[in-house]
Amino acid sequence: MARVVPETHAEILAAAARRFAASGYKGTSLQDIAREVGVSKATVLYHFANKEALLTELMAPGFAALHELDDRFAGLTGAGAQRVAGEGFVDLAVRFRRKIALLRGEFPELLQQPAFAHVQQISERLIAALAGHSTRPAARIAALVVLAGIAETCGEFDDVADDELRDALLGLVRRALAPPD
Incomplete structure (x- = not known):
């Protein structure tokens, strides 16, 4: 059975919130967020220009x-x-x-x-x-x-x-x- 990859904007935001809470803004990379959601860093960058844009939203x-x-x-x-x-x-x-x-x-x-x-x-x-x-x-x-x-x-x-x-x-x-x- 193929794994469903959650690529939604909201899921990335939720993962970012969890990572920022656990490791801080500076201590969290886009790769950390991508890994938590189960997508590539490129997918995160498709939804958000950078980490600052993610935090701003x-x-x-x-x-x-x-x-x-x-x-x-x-x-x-x-x-x-x-x-x-x-x-x-x-x-x-x-x-x-x-x-x-x-x-x-x-x-x-x-x-x-x-x-x-x-x-x-x-x-x-x-x-x-x-x-x-x-x-x-x-x-x-x-x-x-x-x-x-x-x-x-x-x-x-x-x-x-x-x-x-x-x-x-x-x-x-x-x-x-x-x-x-």
Whole structure:
């Protein structure tokens, strides 16, 4: 009986997600992904121009949600910006926690890639909103710690239900961020 070779786009994406989770983005080659799917590297390259294109498509739903969040807090100031940014980022991080976990430890380096440049820009606006647009260093430091901590925490607690994780993170955000000036 001939083996059926799974050559679908979705199967390659799923294998890439598993490999990135197990070995990291840098530690995974296109050959590793091809081997896991049971296809040639050429088949992977037929579907994706390169490894960066594969990662970009894998992260596209999260990127779209991040852009939507950016639009929601754009133009808000003070406590309004802080609330929308905090609640929105917690929701986004919980919803996409498995994809965020794929990038753990490699995120700063990945932000240097052209496909991720917009994420760095949105992150800077998100930090400003979480700080309530305060110029006080303590407010910006707290915002950065909250942002990084939420992303790291979501990847660590796979066994916690979404609602429970969301409630815990929102409580933390409210305690960690001082009301804006």
